[in-house]
Amino acid sequence: MNDSAEYVSPGHPDRLADAIAEGIVTAALRQKSDSLVGVEVAVHRGCVFIDGRIAAGPARLDIGQIVREVYQRAGYGGPWIPDPAKLCLTADLCEEELPAKESDIRPFSDDQNIVIGYACGHERSNRLPLAHWVVGELGRRLFATLRGDPQLAATFGPDLKVLASLEIAPRTGAPEWRQLILSVQHLPGLASEDQHRLLGPIVQDSLARLEAGGLAGIASTFDRRTLILNGAGEFATGGPEGDNGLSGKKLVVDHYGPSVPIGGGALSGKDPHKVDKCGALRARQLAKQLVRAGVDEAHVTLGWAPGGESPFLVEAVTTLGGIRLRVPREELPPPDWFSIGRIVRELELTQRDWAADLLGGYFCQPSAPWER
Helix, strand or coil, rough: EEEEEEECCCCHHHHHHHHHHHHHHHHHHHHHHEEEEEEEEEEEEEEEEEEEEEEEEECCCHHHHHHHHHHHHHHCEEECCCCCCHHHEEEEEEEEEECCHHHHHCCCCCCCCEEEEEEEEHHHHHCCCCHHHHHHHHHHHHHHHHHHHHHHHHHHHEEEEEEEEEEEECCCCCCCEEEEEEEEECCCCCHHHHHHHHHHHHHHHHHHHHHCCCCCCCCCCHHHHHEEEEECCCCCHHHHCCEEEEEEECCCHHHCCCCCCCCCCCCECCCCCCHHHHHHHHHHHHHHHHHHHHCCCEEEEECCCCEEEEEEEEEEEEEEEEEEEEECCCCCCHHHHHCCCHHHHHHHHHCCCCCCCCCCCCCCCCCCCHHH
């Protein structure tokens, strides 16, 4: 069975846009825990465009500072343009203090939506599809290594993508590499052999660490002949200078990879009272609980109607030994467990650093409340 997935770094244009959107959500929640936020962000060259609504506390958010910090943390500045200090910000925002009448209805859905939660039996991959876990861990390790070493940070830019394609043995679940594809921004004129010389050992060390952590075969089956590095040629112009970016585009990366349905909307740019976010996190929590109870795989589907406090649709399908079974509704948690107010409270969703959760992988952090 083939299992493939993709990762994009904090310096990727779409990821910059998502991180700005989630930075705005975090700042609004720090002002007022029931803030209403729905924003979209676009980036292109040295320009950042933001639209939507922010209804938070009485003070205006420092959007410019949020934007600059996102670019700085991603590694822009110096040889890697745009310069965070010289960005042109255009915002068309309905920004106001949250009206009392809207504060009262925050525990009710303001839109219709379907969300999907998923978990599988791979404990070493945080119960995520194996390729999705591997590509995220590899991509984050690679990005951190490049940005943490001054010489490498001056040679390789903030924009990188990783695509992992694994062949999974049907009986043992052991992985074998089919292809590893890296696109890594670099200085103009850097020869391909120098790129391989510098990046190859980092990849192999990262895979060795994953195997030492329990993912048997992920390093020992890797052969550098399976690696394609910057296959389209020189990748010297990257980030928003090389391509436009938009928040909410990397839905599959943010959820479970291409092998699992993702339901409705994006996670980024929305406050946690919106069911796109809180519902998706609760669905993931339930899926993990079902797998811990002994099944091989669990798909959870939750559906909300506008004005609903709890979902009108609650379904779970599990797989055990190749047999799919629908879980009877009476064996699932009661309606109140799925209420928006209870989800937000129990999962501590108003206290998160949402930009950090985005970049760390919403479902890739075992310590997050919805993952425990």
